[in-house]
Amino acid sequence: MHRFQRIIRSLLMQIAAAVVLLISIAAALNDWKPSTDWGHWRLGHKTDLEFLTKNNLTVTFGSGAPNFDAVTRAEFDEAMAKAKAFNKEYHDKGYIVLRYLSTSLNGRSESNQDQPQKHQINLLKFYNERWQDFEDYLGPKPQQDPTNWITVHPDGSFPHYRYAPYGQKTTAGFETWGCPDNPDYVRFMEGKVRAQAETGIDGSYVDWTHIAGGTCYCDYTKQNFVAYLKKNLPPQVGERKYGTSDYDGIDLPQKRGDKFWMEWIIYRGHVVAEFHRRLRTVARQYNPHFMISGNVYGGFGFGPIAYDAAGNMEMLGREGYDDFIYSEIQEFLDTAPRKNEAGLKITNSPALKFLTAAAHGKPVIVYATEITPPIFPNPTEKCLSGMAQINIAEAAANHAIFREKRETPPGATQIYGFLSANEKSLLGAQLTSNIAVLTSLHQYLADELSFAFSASRVLADNGIAHTMIVEDDLHSGKVAEFDLVLVPYLPLLSTRSQQALQRYVENGGTLVILGNSGVKDEFNLPHEQIALAGLFGGKEYPAKLTEKKVGNGRACYIPLAIPASRFLIPAKEKGEFTTFGPTMANVFADIPEGYTRSRIDPALREKLDAVEEQITKLLDGRVTRLVDRRPYVEITTMVPDDRSRMLVHLVNYDVTVDGEITPAKNVNVQVTLPKGKKAKSVHFDGALAQMRPLHFASVKKGTAQVIRFQADEVQIYGLAVIELE
Structure with a gap:
């Protein structure tokens, strides 16, 4: 015993x-815990140690789990062991490793001219023959096979996409997509992300972050949409807006103008965001620091893509959802930052500022233009180096990371070396200014105009440093950081958001309101009383430009009449750009055709120029800006939380598609320092060489300290580091 x-x-x-x-x-x-500091992230497109070392890169793409349907279980286990060893090797050398994760369901039709059929998806064979081999990841085989997971149009047909490299023909292969309302599809994706997390990679960017336009009309979506309405659309609002609160009896809306259309497109973005949150939750059970990101295509603007394809960056960027943001914002040469053949500045800075705002300081990776032939007509080393540098510079100046693909020319190596040498200054820095532009995708989802991106473009064209904020920032306290907030015509603002702006003014802020902002509530119904109009003493806005002192701050109203043209910009139609969605140029004016490619309606630009003049006047010179007009130079600023230093970024867009750079000479810069701070020293370089001390002059404007210095030359990217005390 x-x-x-x-x-x-x-x-x-x-x-x-x-x-x-x-x-x-x-x-x-x-x-091992990956750094999530933007200042540390420099992304290399291939996992080659010599390449990564040469280019001073810190983030790369690791080895992930194979697709369940592509391997046997023995092959899967072998590949997982190799992936774990590979990722550990790169972690041991200090690299952050990310991995692509697709949400698509792949298949192959008879030819690239055929209409794909559901039974042609590859996953069907796996479901019928080998699901049981992966039940530890996927759970028991569901009753409905994967052909029932596909997002469908009202008539039961489904969308698809055929990929081809630029300039080449498509093949018989196709992709379609699962519905994130379908629990069987979601469970399958949870198994996929779990496998990725188990390999030890630091995170995945989830491709096809969308619900294809015109879908999904499956039974699960109908059931879940009704539940969403019951939770988020109060019965009295449903009655007032649509004449019913019997949500169980509704038909799903199919087009603009149908009942519940606005709620439908908001719901679709909500579903995508919740899908990401679920993937993140599962992955972190196996890898506690695992990071999730979507891949939202922004070539037609982030308002139109949220509207048509459910990729709502403001939802995805919230805490607990995406941990970093990955976004394709390219439209081939139309979006390549540079001076174009007509002498116009092509800039992605408004889009980048928005992404940074939506991410709330988390890393933002952008794939802006593929620096490779045949997209570029004359891809010499000079061309590729110039284009790489302007893309990387534009991203860095706006708190983003540029992803190169296939080509890393000497110019890229040079700027990466400069960013690496100055990483200590970049770490912890957040894009900021004393001027903020309030943006809101909610306007687009209500079929309304708004002009945040165009306002950002005009401010940048006038040499004014600024940043963007989103509606969530009105309620987090962040809005209090700014001397001035611009509301650039936002017709929909909840009472809660308007009251937050009222408090901002009463506590000492300056608020500039363009047009009849906030005349409607978050449900797109007229306010009985416009809270923001109350700042000017009435229930409605005044008829002319009005300034008024309110509490410790000031409010300024600038009228804006919306013409019959709605400031819309004639633009190419779908199919003339890419296959990713409609331009929606017939609905919205605040699109890349205007703010990226400098085609803002002249009457709107004139009004936005007047807004810039009013901002400068209201701040009485307390503006960080280029002192002299520089049509191709943009300025942004950053400050870390400890306010020990301030960064000033200068980007010179005077570079052509052939790589011809015209340096900006003797650029005079004025910087408004953070409250209570003085400048101790200024160091600068505009040639990607060594930072050197720079003389500066200091003057006090009200309670703020303002300094001026001259940057002798900015080739493509200039950086000034101001030590504060």
């Missing part, structure tokens, strides 16, 4: 020792 007890005790001790060992191993694995 005693001998038996000793044996049991010994076994228990061995088990306990094994558990301790396993815990120790797990702890060792979990010691």
Whole structure:
């Protein structure tokens, strides 16, 4: 009996020792924690140590789990072991490793001219023959096969996409997409992301962050949309807006103008965001620091893509959803930052400022233009180097990371070396200014105009440093950081948001309101009383430009009449750009055709120029700006939380598609320092060389300290570091 007890005790001790060992191993694995500081992220497109070292890169693409339907279980286990070893090797060398994760369902039709059929998806064979081999990841085989997961149009047909490299023909392969309302599809994707997390990679960017336009009309979506309405559309609002609160009896809306259309497109974005949140939750059970990002295409603007394809960056950027943002914002050469053949500045800075605002300081990766032939007509080394540098510079100046693909020319190596040498200054820095432009995708989802992106473009063209904020920032306290907030015609603003802006003014802020902002509530119904109009003493806005002192601050109203043209910009139609969605140029004016490619309606630009003049006047010179007009130079600023320094970024867009750079000479810069701070020193370089001390002059304007200095030359990217005390 005693001998038996000793044996049991010994076994228990061995088990306990094994558990301790396993815990120790797990702890060792979990010691690695990736940096999430934008200033550290420089992304390399291939996992080659010589390449990464040469280019001073810190983030790369690791080895992930194979697709379940592409391998046997034995092959899967072998690949997982190799992936874990590979990723550990790169972690041991200090690299952050990310991985692509697709949400699409792939298949192959007879030819690239055929209409794909549901039974042609590859996953169907896996479901029928090998699902049981992966039940530990996927759970029991669902009753409905994967052909039932596909997003569908009202008539039951489904969308698809055929990929081809630029300039080449498509093949018989196709992609379609699962519905994030379908629990079987979601469970399958949870298994995929779990496998990715188990390899030890630091995160995945989830491709096809969307619900294709015109979908999904499956039974699960109908059920979930009704539940969403019951939770988010109060019965009295439903009655007032649509004449019913019997949501169980509604038909799903199919087009603009149908009942519940606005709620439908908001709901679709909500579903995508919640899908990401679920993937993140599952992945973090196996890798506690795992990061999720979507991949939202922004070539037609982030308002139109939220409207048509459910990629709502403001939802995805919230805490607990995406941990970093990855976005394709390219439209081939139409979006390549530069001076174009007509002498116009092509800039993505409004879009980048928005992404940074939506991400709330988390890293933002942009794939803006593929620096590779045949997109570029004359891809010499000079061309590729110039284009790489302007893309990287534009991203860095707006708190983003540019992703190169296939080509890393010498110009890229040079600017990466400069960013690496100055990483200590970049770490912890957040894009900021004393001027903020309030943006809101909610306007687009209500088929309303708004002009945040165009206002950003005009401010940048006038040499004014600024940043963007989103509606969530009105309620987090962040709005209090700014001396002035511009509301650039936002017709929909909830009472809560308007009251937050009222408090901002009363506490000392300056508010500039363009047009009849906030005349409607978040449900797109008229306010009985416009809270913001109350700043000027009435229930409605005044008829002319009006300034008024309110509490400790000031409010300024600038009238804006919306013409019959709605400031719309004649633009190419779908199919003339890419296959990713409609331009929606017939609905919205605040689109890249205007703010990226400098085609803002002249009457609107004139009004926005007047807004810039009013901002400068209201701040009485307390503006960070280029002192002299520079049509191709933009300025942005950053400050870390400890306010120990201030960064000033200068980007010179005077570079052609052939790589011809015209340096900006003797650029005079004025910088408004953070409240209570003085400049101790200024160091600058505009040639990607060594930072050097720079003379500056200081003057006090009210309670703020303002300094001026001259940057002798900015080739493409200039950086000034102001030490504060």
